[in-house]
Amino acid sequence: MNRFLIPAAVVLALAVPSATAGAQSAAEFFKGKTVEIRVGHGAGGGYDLYTRVLARHMAGHLQGKPTMVVKNMPGAGGLKLAGFLAQGAARDGTVFGLFDRGGVIEPLLGNKAAQFDARKFNPVGSIGKQVATCAAWHKAKVLTIDAVLKSPLLVGGTGPSATTTYPAILNAVLGTRFKIISGYKGSQEILGAMEKGEVEGVCLSWPTLKAAKPDWVRDKFLVPLIQISFARHPDLKDVPMLAEVVKDDDSRRMLTFFFAPNEFGRPYFAPPEVPADRVGALRRGFDATMKDTRFLGDAAKAKMEVDPITGEAMAKLIDELYATPKNLTDRVAKALEPFRGKKAKKKKK
Numbered sequence: 465m466n467r468f469l470i471p472a473a474v475v476l477a478l479a480v481p482s483a484t485a486g487a488q489s490a491a492e493f494f495k496g497k498t499v500e501i502r503v504g505h506g507a508g509g510g511y512d513l514y515t516r517v518l519a520r521h522m523a524g525h526l527q528g529k530p531t532m533v534v535k536n537m538p539g540a541g542g543l544k545l546a547g548f549l550a551q552g553a554a555r556d557g558t559v560f561g562l563f564d565r566g567g568v569i570e571p572l573l574g575n576k577a578a579q580f581d582a583r584k585f586n587p588v589g590s591i592g593k594q595v596a597t598c599a600a601w602h603k604a605k606v607l608t609i610d611a612v613l614k615s616p617l618l619v620g621g622t623g624p625s626a627t628t629t630y631p632a633i634l635n636a637v638l639g640t641r642f643k644i645i646s647g648y649k650g651s652q653e654i655l656g657a658m659e660k661g662e663v664e665g666v667c668l669s670w671p672t673l674k675a676a677k678p679d680w681v682r683d684k685f686l687v688p689l690i691q692i693s694f695a696r697h698p699d700l701k702d703v704p705m706l707a708e709v710v711k712d713d714d715s716r717r718m719l720t721f722f723f724a725p726n727e728f729g730r731p732y733f734a735p736p737e738v739p740a741d742r743v744g745a746l747r748r749g750f751d752a753t754m755k756d757t758r759f760l761g762d763a764a765k766a767k768m769e770v771d772p773i774t775g776e777a778m779a780k781l782i783d784e785l786y787a788t789p790k791n792l793t794d795r796v797a798k799a800l801e802p803f804r805g806k807k808a809k810k811k812k813k
Contacts, residue, residue, distance in 0.1 A: 489741070490527045490741045490742050491528040493556075493557065494530045494557070495528035496528075498558065499523070499526070499530045499532050499557070499560075500558065501518070501519050501534050501560060501561060502548070502559060502560070502561030503515050503536045503561065503562050504538065504541075504543075504546065504562060504563035504564065505542060505564070506538045512534070514591055514730050514768055515534050517759065517763055517766055517768065519533070521759040521762070522749055525748075526749035527748075527749065537561070541564055541567070543564075543567055546563045547577075548561075549561055549585065550580035551579075553735045554735070556738065560733060561732065562732050565590075565594065565726065565728055566725050569582075569721065569793075573793065586736065586743045586746075587728075587732070587775040587782070589754070589772060589773065590729060591729075591770055592729045592730045592771045592772070593693070593771045594726040595669065595692070595693040596669045597670050597690060598619065598665060598666070598689050598690055598692075599673065599687060601658045601663075601686070602687055604665060606664070607689070609690045612641055614641070618643045618662075618663045618664045619643065619644055619664070620645055620646075620665075621644050621646035622649065622650055622654065623647075623803065624804055626667055626668055627666060627667055627668060628646050629803055630667035630692065631644050632803060633718075633799055634667075635799070636796075637715045638709060638710070642667075645663055646803065651666070651672065655680075667692075670700065688703045690703065691705045692706050694727060706719055714792060717788060717789070718792050718796050721785055721788040721792065722796050724781060728778050728781070732750065747774065747775040747776070754770065
């Protein structure tokens with residue numbers, strides 16, 4: 465027997481480099497790089513503000529300490545950016561972005577502008593949750609959610625936004641009697657119309673209402689009727705939650721499908737197929753930033769609400785949303801039809 469005979473398996477092992485040999489770590493990859501955070505909305509808005517504060521601090525927590533820059537890519541309510549992340553962005557970890565939270569379910573609602581599967585994105589994390597409410601003007605005759613189930617309440621709307629879609633979904637699923645008057649130019653115009661008596665209420669995020677009319681909140685001119693969230697907000701401890709009003713399982717699943725994206729109110733996504741170690745580095749850098757006292761200080765100065773969830777939690781929730789039966793998502797889509805490109809009831813001139 466030739467003692468110098470080497471087994472074939474050993475020859476192959478010596479001839480072919482190991483899959484891990486010479487592999488570049490995430491820290492080595494990001495060092496000296498520029499990471500772009502794309503914002504699917506215009507400069508100066510809330511999404512832009514949150515992202516610029518994030519970028520200022522996250523670079524120091526990301527392995528390799530790359531440079532971070534913010535670039536805006538507005539269009540189609542954030543769906544332009546979602547499409548770019550799905551199909552055009554670099555898949556190496558140097559690009560991730562923020563688009564409207566509701567965009568993740570748009571493909572399931574039949575939106576032809578949403579040519580992506582949100583399950584294929586790599587969620588990085590979300591800075592804050594969105595707690596919404598439908599609130600009545602204090603002089604309205606209808607001042608409880610039970611009363612709205614029996615009597616109409618005029619609410620102002622701006623077109624395809626929370627001001628119209630939220631009451632439309634509640635009407636379709638719960639049987640509420642919100643009468644939606646759309647055609648207002650923005651939430652501020654709706655609030656002015658409430659004060660004039662043109663409309664009697666509005667559906668919006670609670671932080672938006674607090675920021676826009678802190679005196680109304682303080683003086684109880686706004687009466688929240690229902691809390692649209694999955695955890696009770698300390699400001700709304702006496703306001704019924706959505707789960708307390710739902711009557712059957714199909715209704716619960718439809719409302720969960722539509723409103724669950726509020727749980728990641730400021731969501732950041734990396735494109736599909738980014739190497740797992742780099743996704744992990746982005747996620748851990750994001751998580752560390754959320755605990756950074758300097759970031760939290762700047763966020764407080766900017767009046768940002770910080771209530772983060774991890775990328776892993778976002779991914780799990782998106783999988784659950786995509787498991788919603790099609791007959792239920794179709795019912796949600798039908799309820800939204802009047803405010804998604806078709807004629808809605810307009811305010812009187």
